[in-house]
Amino acid sequence: VKAATSAALSRERPLDASVYTLFAIAGAAGCTLTHSVLVPIDVVKTRKQTDPATYGDLSLLSGAQRVFKDEGLPGLFLGLGPTIVGYVYYGVTVYPGYEFLKRLLFELAGPTLAATIRVPLVLLAGAGATCVACLGVCPAEAVRIRAVAEPQLGGGGTIAMRIVEDEGWQALYAGLPPLLVRQGLFGMMKVLVFDTFAEVVY
Numbered sequence: 001v002k003a004a005t006s007a008a009l010s011r012e013r014p015l016d017a018s019v020y021t022l023f024a025i026a027g028a029a030g031c032t033l034t035h036s037v038l039v040p041i042d043v044v045k046t047r048k049q050t051d052p053a054t055y056g057d058l059s060l061l062s063g064a065q066r067v068f069k070d071e072g073l074p075g076l077f078l079g080l081g082p083t084i085v086g087y088v089y090y091g092v093t094v095y096p097g098y099e100f101l102k103r104l105l106f107e108l109a110g111p112t113l114a115a116t117i118r119v120p121l122v123l124l125a126g127a128g129a130t131c132v133a134c135l136g137v138c139p140a141e142a143v144r145i146r147a148v149a150e151p152q153l154g155g156g157g158t159i160a161m162r163i164v165e166d167e168g169w170q171a172l173y174a175g176l177p178p179l180l181v182r183q184g185l186f187g188m189m190k191v192l193v194f195d196t197f198a199e200v201v202y
Contacts (some may be wrong), residue, residue, distance in 0.1 A: 014102070020096040028090030035087045040064055040076040042083070043148050052148040071151075079144035081156040086140025090133045097129035098191050122195045123188045130187030134179050139172035141179065 044063035047055040051097045055063050076121040102125035114121060142159050144154060153159050163171050 011095035013039075015099060020100070023096040023099060024092040027093075027095035028088045029091070031087040031091035031094075032084055035083050036080060039078075039080050039083055040067075042144070043067060043076055043078055046079075046145055046148040075151075076152055079147040079156075082140040082144040082147060082159075085156070086137040086144070089136030089140070093136065094129045094133040094187065096127050098187075101125035101128045102191075109135070119192065122192055126188040127184050130184050131180060133187075134176065134183050137183070138176045138179050141173060142172045149177055 007042065041060065041064075044055070044058075044060055044067065047063060048058070048065065055066065058066060064076060071078075102122060105121045105125055109117065109121060139160070143156050146159050146163065147156060150159075153162060160172070
């Protein structure tokens, strides 16, 4: 039993600041790149939700063509700034955060118990890291949505200040509960799949 327990936990070697920094850089780069590429899809989706009279009956492609026709290429990338800010924060926090929390939970549980309940601990670490990450993504998403729905308001910083002045800072977190549910479940499954494959490979 001791041998099995040791083998199960041997992969979780201690990590120093340089490794956590690499996790943060890789996470920021990966999250920012993938979400930036998808900004045009987010623009059309947001327009369909906020302006159904114009975009409600249009397909994703037709909606993108309509935005391009009316507003040019910049229109398809409305909200790019808040997206980059939000997902840089997400990548910087969620991946090193998961690795840190996983090791902390394993240490608190002890070797034998950690090996027995590894999956719940991995899921808990993923959920915890994702919750922290969502604290930065949520206000960025609020600003992104407003930038797409009301582009006349200006840039991301201006919109953020306008929201705070008119509605209070709480308005930036109005979408936090559904975001936590969506991203929390996604984050838990993501790290579980990663951890399972890592266990097989290594």
